[in-house]
Amino acid sequence: MAPETSSPAAAARWLARNAVDSLPAGGLQRKLEEAARERRPLRAKLGIDPTAPDIHLGFTVVLGKLREFQDLGHTVVLIIGDYTARVGDPSGRSSTRPILSGEQIDANARTFQQQAMKVLDPDRLEVRRNGEWLEMPTEDLFRLVRSTTVARIMERDDFVKRTAARAPISLLELLYPLLQGYDSVAVDADVELGGTDQKFNLLLGRDIQSAYGKPEQVILTMPILPGIDGERKMSKSFGNYIGVTEPAEEIYGKTLRLPDEAMGSWYDLLLGEPLPPDANPRDAKRALARRLVARFHDERAAEAAEQAFDRIHREHRPPEEMPDARLEANGDGAVHLPALLASTFGVSSSEARRLLKQGGVKLDGTPLAAEPLDRPASELDGRVLQLGKRRFARLRGD
């Protein structure tokens, strides 16, 4: 696509086209005009807490928008929340979220940065860590905290709901938006991006900047990408995500599991184009899956992933490549099936027995009878063990 972005007004329209909110009204255009007048790039900020090691597709929606800013010549400031991660955000119901170690955070920060490069242009990127400025004397923290009120913080939708539901809210959580807002002060953000769930925090950032005598940022919020269940937002904790570093076959297979209803959102948010109205849903989904694999791997991998998928699920043949599983026979040369399944596929032996009873275990494509549980190793050697539809291993003697 070749957007028309020659004037600030046109550029603002282009950037905001698939955003949910662009606030304040006209603010983005004014920022762009200002940048053009002063012949400087805008500083577009995004903060992330490296609490989990991988970036998933939901996150790339916002990254993709940042990339558009870069393509227009602006600078992206990626803030790695190393300090905030260390403090441990007790968001949501799980107040038990473990506080990560320094090494863990550093490792996550590195992979995050690396993965973000799959979308961002490294030449127009500035990466900062908020430990640089958040490690501040209490006196300074108090100054920051004075910049807003409890009532203002409690406006946030999430807090209102949790108060109503009598769910706990830690004081630290109340402080979180302030820390995030201070990041904007520290990096002189012109624009801050986030998902719609970030709207409150992004807006509060404006207040904080203003309290520090800085120009207020404008904000752009992007729709939340539904996860592969098509229901809830894509999130690690729901297990409905696709990580950008996942193997090609995984990205492909998970994409095909997406409910049809969610395909439109994925097209809009991930491909940046609408779902063709008269497309056959199956073909559209396969095309989507191929393009996502191609983006995070390459064309060849996309092709191979599709072939592997068809082989397993359409032709019901085992994949060409699969891990080996070592057969461990006892003294009588027999192999205990539950133990074999447990060690090969990481299920418990109780679960393995249940799956056997349910006909979920196959040997060379034929369901394995639940009895007997001990089989001669010679009967298994060299054959393909299958659990459910998609877990395979080739059995090997010694």
Next chain:
RNA sequence: GGGCGGAUGUCCGAGUGGUUAAAGGAGACGGGCUGUAAACCCGUUGGCUAUGCCUACGCAGGUUCGAAUCCUGCUCCGCCCA
């Protein structure tokens, strides 16, 4: 500081002395159908060296033939008053 209420399996949520490994729902998993979509149907859903054994209802003790259920202490959480 005072008063009241609460803590149950992956999650939500029943259960107030006896087939309770713990109703129901969600999720997940297996099978069927299919486009590994959805919908729908059937089944499973603590662990193990497995016709038995072990562990489980916030933690630690106690009462009892027997406790998630009763008692004591503790921890954590919510609400109200101050």
